Amino acid sequence: MVKRNVRLSSPEIGGLWGVYIQETMSTCLLKYFLHHVQDEEIKPILQKSLRISQTHLNQIRDIFSKENIPLPDGFTEKDINLSAPPLFYDLFALSFVYSMNRMAMVNLGFATSTVARADVLDFFTKALNQATELYAESTTLMLSKGIYDRPPMITYPEKVEYVKKQSYIVAAMGKKDL
Template structure:
């Protein structure tokens, strides 16, 4: 079997590329909108993150259309409609959704090249997510989630 042979994308792979591209463009659109509205320079640096265009190029290589981007819908108003805290939490939701989609897409494709793209991008997004989480913690906007019970400590207290 030839390893360099061209392999057509499956319908599931096309669907996942499409979905990943739409989620990526939605995140870019949200980041651009929020970036124009944010007041805190530290938050502005976090929102300046740009995503890879790998999904559109993979669709183009297969002569498949890419979804339309929504960049043109971002208004140039500088009215501060949302708080910096709310904008950061919206970006958090988009990040979680993107990482989840990459995991689904990776598990749905037998192609190693697609898996590597998804893995690389999920790693980049996870690094960005950690940086963003640290800012949320520093600002007191993110509390420690509930954690499991420390059974060893509980056992010692009974003695």
């Protein structure tokens, strides 16, 4: 079997670029949170999130280096001041992990559907699984701490019903009876 050098497509470059910027920002914030965190239940999820972000950055650096693509100008150590007093409560750090991974599941899911090169597809697939895992862990911890804001509840339907009139569509568009 002949091995060919398959160049990165524009969605592959763009997806990796976006993840790189996001992970450099996350790395800075996670280091800051870890420097100040007091809650021993939150600390492990912050540490895990930081390890994953650093791994993603190394993987993207490796892919871009092999392709001779310059790295984006992401966030760096210069963008954080660990000696600054705590600016956030520990629960905010947990909410940050939750929110970032919630967004990552959407973004990584989309990116995964636009890539084909094996190494990039593998990267996005694993990153999506990690984001889903961190989302689940952060949601569980938020629930246990009583800070997860659940969506509204509705009564369960008792039977299947079908629309008989279409006047609700007209009402939704702001028109009166036809």
